[in-house]
Amino acid sequence: MRYLIAAGTRHYVEEPELPLVHQDVDGVVGLFASMGYQRVLASVSHDPASADFEDALSDWCQSPGLTADDVLVVYYAGHGSRSATNQYRLACADSTHGRPRSWLSLPNLAEVVAESPLRNVLFVIDACHAAAAGAGLGAVTDTVVAGRGRGDELGSGTWLLASARHRDTAVDGAFVSELAKAYRQGDGASQRHLSPGTIADRVNQSFVASGLRQRAACSSVDQSEPPPFFPNPLFDPQAEVTGEGCTDAGSADLASHFEPRGRGVEQVYDSGSYFTGRERALRRGRDHLAGEEGPGILVVTADPGSGKSAVLWWP
Template sequence: MSVLPDPGASRAVLIGTSRYDHLERLPAVSNNLTALADLLSGPLSLRMPTPHVTVVENPPDPATVMNPLRQAAAEATDTLLVYYAGHGLIDPHDALALALPHTHPGRVETSLAYDWLRQILLDSPAQRHIVLLDCCYSGRALGRMSASQGLADQAAVEGTFLLAASAETRTALAPVGDTHTAFTGALLETLRHGIPGGPPLLDLETIYRHLRLTLEARAHPVPQARNRNTGARLALGRNHADLPTTPVTTEASVEPDHRLWPDPTSIRTITGFLTNLAAVREVSGLTQQEVSRRSAGRISTGTISRLTNRGALPAAWNTTAVYLAACSVPDDQIQQWHRTWQKLRNTATKTQEPFTATPQGSTAEQGKARRRFSALWRGRDHRLGSAGAEAPEGRG
């Protein structure tokens, strides 16, 4: 089963070299870094908090790469994503090296040995790793490489899905005048626009197969991939070609039990809870106005906006329950959401971390909210109070 990583427990390090002293320059790499960082932090991909995505552009020496990579690897407990764009070299010992601005083709010490990066991945507490290598091979800089051993084999790491561009020339990797390199450009297009007829989640195996077809059709070298354990099932985003493009307006058409809702059981952090809560409405295909209408006015569009864009865990549960039910999330999944909310709330309380930006309200109000929520589960009161009454702001 394909899964999306928890953005709050995941980290990404994007490394790229566009300027070289002794190798062909790759100006499109700079655009790659900017676009990929924005995408990973945005709604079209993993929705990672901006501080969780580190960009290292034109690092002057290996230490400039290794230090932020070590930090990200230590912080990631769900998924660690590492991306490199630039020249890939093979040293005299047939080991992969990543070229830096001052790399000299005949001096291996001036590049970043992939084995160093690989060791950090192996030592990371992250359960899953993604390695994306958009490496250019210039005939003058390549050195030697075994014909039977490709880039993906060179870079394999246990517990990792590795996706590598297998480009032999500068022209194939970065066509003149193009904004992005061929491989990264195709990857960005896939995440932004989706794959018509594809699965609800764009897992790495699906992305790899689509990129092979796309790049081959464009007469570009096709990528290589290696999967260790279950890395192929990890997704980089939802398939936006498969999501509803127009709001649902009739009761008969809003029974989306077949849709792939965000999985609350995979949420480990408050950031992941809030991110997936916002994604629920996206999957439902409903506007905020339609969600409010389906709640019989119990939550307004303003409340929905505050709920899905807040920066802290809701202090109480009732508004979240109404929101999920109005989006047509199945009852058993709403119960899972509730259990995840309780777990995160208890964890935040134990660590004395704030889980709400506003007071919870009086004990009487909390008891009333619990009774309303219990009525929802029993199916005896779908109004959750008088029509048009809205849960107090800040109570979740």
């Protein structure tokens, strides 16, 4: 199952209002619903008190039926700042500077989630200086993971997609619309999912084009599998290349994997042909295929990314 928790705070006790936060929350709900996510904890989605949100998350994470294969995305929009002890925190409807516990603690949220059965978690923080949340999330998650038993799968780990870097201020309403555009671009037909890094890069391209100074960022901890958070809307099962180097249908691997690499590009839809050199390797391969080296097997081996697929495409 895919689950979404989306919340944000527009009205505050001491901080200025963020008029577009609720609109952003609703936009995230619609976007992730199109990816097959089920929304949970809607009762604490608009202007929650910090304790109410944390308690609701804690109760839900102990729900029976959650498994390591489930995927969770937690989105929060609002004011973000550092405390007197330099800990990154998020403002809620009841947050005041004289009451530290009235702020939402990212390490607390990370601990709650890390102690649940969930092993595929993405925090999307839409706030000023949001990338600063990565330190707290990572430290707590690493500590909890270190205490797990042998054989406990890591899954894709815990990810952070931040709408702004450590020193960046975030523009109210700027991130979610670009997030949706970045996702809907999709990727090559053989790619099952879009990586959060790809999403962040595309958002940043739009920020640059719009003249905005903020930049999105992403990070992860304890990752052992590809991140499954953004299903590729252009994915074609007939073109998928499996982990064994084969495809789910016929010779689609020739089109989706070897052909673009043989041209020196990343995806099938990229234009151009830039492959040069490797004359000795190509000549050896052609001689072997022509039978000039006698019977036997020719093995092509080299470091990852060195061009094995490109060489194999050409003979």
